[in-house]
Structures are given as structure tokens and as C-alpha cells.
Amino acid sequence: xxxxxxxxxxxxxxxxxxxxxxxxxxxxxxxxxxxxxxxxxxxxxxxxxxxxxxxxxxxxxxxxxxxxxxxxxxxxxxxxxxxxxxxxxxxxxxxxxxxxxxxxxxxxxxxxxxxxxxxxxxxxxxxxxxxxxxxxxxxxxxxxxxxxxxxxxxxxxxxxxxxxxxxxxxxxxxxxxxxxxxxxxxxxxxxxxxxxxxxxxxxxxxxxxxxxxxxxxxxxxxxxxxxxxxxxxxxxxxxxxxxxxxxxxxxxxxxxxxxxxxxxxxxxxxxxxxxxxxxxxxxxxxxxxxxxxxxxxxxxxxxxxxxxxxxxxxxxxxxxxxxxxxxxxxxxxxx
Amino acid sequence: xxxxxxxxxxxxxxxxxxxxxxxxxxxxxxxxxxxxxxxxxxxxxxxxxxxxxxxxxxxxxxxxxxxxxxxxxxxxxxxxxxxxxxxxxxxxxxxxxxxxxxxxxxxxxxxxxxxxxxxxxxxxxxxxxxxxxxxxxxxxxxxxxxxxxxxxxxxxxxxxxxxxxxxxxxxxxxxxxxxxxxxxxxxxxxxxxxxxxxxxxxxxxxxxxxxxxxxxxxxxxxxxxxxxxxxxxxxxxxxxxxxxxxxxxxxxxxxxxxxxxxxxxxxxxxxxxxxxx
Numbered sequence: 001x002x003x004x005x006x007x008x009x010x011x012x013x014x015x016x017x018x019x020x021x022x023x024x025x026x027x028x029x030x031x032x033x034x035x036x037x038x039x040x041x042x043x044x045x046x047x048x049x050x051x052x053x054x055x056x057x058x059x060x061x062x063x064x065x066x067x068x069x070x071x072x073x074x075x076x077x078x079x080x081x082x083x084x085x086x087x088x089x090x091x092x093x094x095x096x097x098x099x100x101x102x103x104x105x106x107x108x109x110x111x112x113x114x115x116x117x118x119x120x121x122x123x124x125x126x127x128x129x130x131x132x133x134x135x136x137x138x139x140x141x142x143x144x145x146x147x148x149x150x151x152x153x154x155x156x157x158x159x160x161x162x163x164x165x166x167x168x169x170x171x172x173x174x175x176x177x178x179x180x181x182x183x184x185x186x187x188x189x190x191x192x193x194x195x196x197x198x199x200x201x202x203x204x205x206x207x208x209x210x211x212x213x214x215x216x217x218x219x220x221x222x223x224x225x226x227x228x229x230x231x232x233x234x235x236x237x238x239x240x241x242x243x244x245x246x247x248x249x250x251x252x253x254x255x256x257x258x259x260x261x262x263x264x265x266x267x268x269x270x271x272x273x274x275x276x277x278x279x280x281x282x283x284x285x286x287x288x289x290x291x292x293x294x295x296x297x298x299x300x301x302x303x304x305x306x307x308x309x310x311x312x313x314x315x316x317x318x319x320x321x322x323x324x325x326x327x328x329x330x331x332x333x334x335x
Numbered sequence: 336x337x338x339x340x341x342x343x344x345x346x347x348x349x350x351x352x353x354x355x356x357x358x359x360x361x362x363x364x365x366x367x368x369x370x371x372x373x374x375x376x377x378x379x380x381x382x383x384x385x386x387x388x389x390x391x392x393x394x395x396x397x398x399x400x401x402x403x404x405x406x407x408x409x410x411x412x413x414x415x416x417x418x419x420x421x422x423x424x425x426x427x428x429x430x431x432x433x434x435x436x437x438x439x440x441x442x443x444x445x446x447x448x449x450x451x452x453x454x455x456x457x458x459x460x461x462x463x464x465x466x467x468x469x470x471x472x473x474x475x476x477x478x479x480x481x482x483x484x485x486x487x488x489x490x491x492x493x494x495x496x497x498x499x500x501x502x503x504x505x506x507x508x509x510x511x512x513x514x515x516x517x518x519x520x521x522x523x524x525x526x527x528x529x530x531x532x533x534x535x536x537x538x539x540x541x542x543x544x545x546x547x548x549x550x551x552x553x554x555x556x557x558x559x560x561x562x563x564x565x566x567x568x569x570x571x572x573x574x575x576x577x578x579x580x581x582x583x584x585x586x587x588x589x590x591x592x593x594x595x596x597x598x599x600x601x602x603x604x605x606x607x608x609x610x611x612x
Contacts, residue, residue: 075464076468078450080469080473
């Protein structure tokens with residue numbers, strides 16, 4: 001176990017990613033007195049309240065005021081502190097979006113925006129509380145690092161890692177309990193480096209966030225049918241791991257991206273840009289929310305609706321395998 | 336502690352700043368001359384008497400902080416920083432030019448002594464609240480955080496989010512100054528979107544409010560002295576009643592001179608007006 005961590009496999013099996021975030025942040029606060037927290041009446045909901053329970057003088061609740069939330073976070077950072085600012089993803093990226101962009105990112109301040117209730121994870125709350133736009137918005141902001149962890153173990157690692165990033169950081173987690181993807185904490189997590197979950201040669205599935213586990217499960221099912229799918233955990237959206245994408249293009253020539261986000265502007269588009277700029281041919285499909293507002297429902301039902309579950313991902317893989325790609329036997333020799 | 340500087344000395348400095356504003360507008364070709372001239376006395380008093388800042392050590396941790404929330408008045412702020420020794424006077428000649436550190440709005444990553452990048456209105460007071468909280472948490476209790484806002488800027492909701500937070504957290508070292516020059520781009524504030532009674536609004540939000548005549552150095556000095564000496568548990572708001580374009584007759588109280596272009600005739604006329612003040 002990494003030094004200082006006290007989160008356990010038990011925690012990851014019993015706690016939501018946001019609960020683990022709150023817990024790890026409270027632990028980090030013990031050894032780093034530069035860490036402070038800011039929230040906008042969502043201390044409990046985002047679990048940054050765990051940090052506040054431990055350090056009441058270091059958590060600032062600004063009330064229901066998201067513009068103030070990120071402006072205050074910027075001001076705190078200007079005095080040398082490392083603020084973690086938490087609210088729901090939709091309010092972070094849109095209600096406080098300009099403050100994140102202008103006060104925090106433009107000034108390259110080390111504010112860590114930890115956004116919860118991302119994607120469709122707040123299903124029954126409806127579209128006012130769904131957030132399928134944050135990847136696009138945060139990716140387009142210069143200086144920003146964007147990480148979407150797949151489970152609680154990764155959340156813990158990302159929270160620890162972001163403290164050392166000397167600049168703004170955006171991380172999105174869900175609302176509820178999703179089964180952990182990792183068995184324990186013994187895996188390498190490096191911001192900016194895709195994680196190989198399963199190797200394969202017919203196709204590469206690239207996923208981030210909650211659907212990543214589903215992608216791995218789909219690959220297992222496909223294996224039984226004789227389809228060899230590589231699965232990459234693209235937890236870091238920005239900077240995107242171009243090397244991993246190009247390796248997939250060259251070695252599997254078919255790529256499916258899977259994300260709990262609008263298909264516009266997220267992981268799929270980030271990967272597509274790498275492919276297009278390379279000049280290499282590749283069969284390619286994006287799975288996500290097809291540029292529409294989500295319906296009401298429990299997250300698992302919404303994931304199934306948008307094919308973000310193992311069944312939907314496996315189906316889409318088969319469709320993609322049936323797509324024709326222009327044969328050019330020589331392109332592996334090209335520079 | 337404020338420095339021992341007389342009102343007469345500050346008046347002379349304010350005149351010099353106004354001349355530098357016009358010179359810089361001339362280098363730049365154009366600029367927000369109206370709002371820059373209206374707040375020139377306040378900036379002068381802050382930088383030459385009140386703010387505890389050090390041109391040789393601009394990052395000094397215990398320093399007072401200043402945020403130009405009305406960021407479009409970098410045309411006054413940057414010349415003021417130059418006069419205070421933070422940046423070379425000669426560098427003002429690059430204002431607005433290709434790859435200059437200085438444009439219409441200040442960039443804290445490029446301007447020595449500038450505490451915050453601003454330009455989008457309504458952002459300064461929240462950052463000021465954050466700075467005041469951060470300093471207090473780190474045991475710096477004497478440093479002031481001063482935020483200079485425009486009056487039209489008071490329309491922004493984020494100002495009031497921060498006003499609530501400043502009072503809630505009893506940030507007694509936070510000073511908000513409203514440059515009440517009464518005009519915004521589309522016309523008089525009270526016809527575009529009224530803000531009066533602005534002092535009462537701050538009081539209702541839990542602030543200690545002071546009114547002053549912002550183009551009268553004696554009144555400015557008195558207001559800042561009161562703010563610096565204030566020992567209650569509220570943040571302080573100074574409503575600085577000014578005239579937009581103050582110092583140049585052609586600009587004074589004229590909506591079109593929120594932003595304008597310079598030419599050599601206008602330049603000479605403006606300098607002559609200011610010198611006659």
C-alpha cells in the first residue's frame with residue numbers, strides 16, 4: 001500500500017467513489033496543511049464534508065453560489081494554498097465554468113475541481129442535474145488536466161496524484177455506488193498514461209469512468225466468442241495518451257470509444273483527433289449519449305439505454321468488426 | 336500601516352498618473368480612458384500611501400493584496416504600477432502591442448506586482464474573499480485585501496454572492512471599493528440597470544459602508560484612513576463617488592468616452608486639461 005493510504009479493498013467495496021474522495025482528502029490533509037476545501041452547500045453530497053469534519057477551519061462553504069465557489073478557490077490558491085473545490089459536475093462546468101476558466105486555469109492556479117454526480121449518475125434527477133458536457137468544456141480549457149477515474153481505487157490514486165500537479169485539475173466521479181473495477185490498490189496509475197486492462201488484437205475498446213468496468217466485462221464475453229478485444233482505461237482525457245491510441249490504430253485497426261458523456265467533444269473526439277491527425281486508416285465508433293438530453297431513470301437503466309453496459313458495448317463491437325476499412329497493406333511501413 | 340504622505344503629495348501623484356494614463360492611451364492607440372481617469376485618485380492613494388506592497392519584493396507574503404476587478408481599467412493600473420516601481424515606465428510604450436505584457440485587461444502572470452488577472456466583471460470580489468480567507472487561515476491577520484470594482488459591475492450576481500460570503504466570514508480585512516462614476520457602456524447606470532442605494536445595499540449585506548468624493552483627494556484619503564483604522568468585524572465597502580473621465584473636459588461625464596481612440600490633437604488637449612487641474 002502506498003505510504004499514508006488507509007483506504008482498503010473493504011472501503012472500495014462498500015463506499016462510493018465520492019465517499020472515498022472525501023476520505024482520502026481528509027487523510028491528505030493530515031500531512032499537507034496547504035490543502036483546503038471549498039464547497040457550495042454540497043459538503044455532504046460531494047463528501048468533501050469528511051475533510052471538513054476533520055478540519056473544520058479548513059473547509060469553506062460559500063452557500064449555493066458556484067461562481068463564488070470557484071472565485072474563492074482561486075483567491076485561496078493565490079495565497080499559496082491547494083484548494084479542493086467540490087460541487088455537482090453540471091454546476092462546476094457550466095454555472096462556475098467561467099470562473100474555472102478565467103480565475104483558475106488562465107492564472108494556472110493549483111485548484112482541484114472534484115466534480116461529483118457526473119454523467120447520468122444522478123439519473124432520476126433529470127437533465128438539470130445530469131452532466132454530459134463537462135469533458136468537452138474542460139478539455140477545451142488551456143492548462144487543465146482532466147481525469148475520469150473508473151472506480152474508488154482510481155479515485156483515491158487520482159486525488160493523491162493531483163496534489164503534485166502544479167496547475168488546475170478537473171476530476172469527475174459519479175453519485176452512487178458502482179462496483180469497483182480493480183481488485184485492490186496494487187496497480188500503476190499515472191496521469192496521462194492509458195492503462196491496459198486486457199490485451200487483444202481484433203479491436204481496441206477505449207473507455208473512461210464508470211463504463212470502463214463494463215468495457216472490460218464486454219471484452220471477456222467477446223473472448224468467449226473468439227473476438228480478441230483490447231481494453232484501454234483512458235482515465236486521463238487531457239493530456240490524451242497519443243502513444244496508446246496510435247499503438248491501437250496500428251495493432252488493432254479498429255477502435256471503439258465508450259464514455260458517459262455526449263458523443264460530441266469528449267473521449268471519442270479526443271481519440272478521433274489523434275487518429276485523423278496520424279493519417280492512418282482505422283474503423284472507429286463512439287459510444288456515448290448521442291447528442292440528446294437523458295431521460296429519467298436509474299443510472300443502470302440509462303447506461304443500458306445508451307449501450308454503456310457490457311451487453312451494449314459487446315453489440316457495438318460486433319457492428320464495428322463488420323465495418324469495412326480500406327485495405328492498404330503498406331501503411332505499416334509509412335512514417 | 337499607511338505611509339506618511341500628505342494630501343498635496345498625493346494630488347501631485349494623481350495628476351502624474353492621469354498624464355501617464357493619457358500617454359499610455361496614446362501608445363496603445365485607444366483605451367478605457369473614462370473609467371481609468373475616474374479611479375485615478377483612489378489608485379494613487381492606495382499605491383502611494385495605503386497599500387503595504389514592496390516593489391523590490393512583490394511576492395512578500397504579508398503584503399496587502401489589490402485586485403482591479405474593473406479590469407478594463409488596466410490603462411490606469413499598469414501606469415500606476417510603473418510609477419510605483421513594479422514595472423519600467425518605458426515598458427508602457429508597448430501597451431496593446433503585439434505580445435506585450437499589457438493589454439486592455441491585466442494578466443497577473445505577466446505583470447510584476449499584479450495580484451489577479453481580471454477583465455470579466457464580477458470576478459474580483461470572490462477572489463478577494465478567497466485571498467482574505469487564505470491569509471487568515473495562514474495566520475496573516477494584518478494584511479488588507481482591496482478590491483476595486485466598477486459601478487456597472489454591481490449588476491453582476493457574483494458580486495453579491497461574494498458580498499454575502501465576505502460578511503458571513505467576517506472578513507474585516509477585506510475592502511471593496513466601488514468607483515461610482517455613474518456611467519456604463521449603454522448609458523447612465525440608473526437608466527441601464529440601477530444600483531442605488533448602493534451603500535445601503537452593502538450595509539444590508541452586512542458590510543460597513545463609507546461614502547467619499549472619489550475625485551477629491553482629501554475625501555479619498557479620509558475614507559481610506561477610516562477603512563484602514565476600522566476595527567469592527569465587518570468587511571468595508573467604500574462608495575467612491577467620481578466623474579467618468581475626470582480631468583479631461585471633453586471626456587468628463589460623457590458616455591462615449593467609456594472607451595475611445597487617441598490622436599495627437601486629442602492627446603495635447605487632454606494633457607493641457609490635466610496640467611491645468
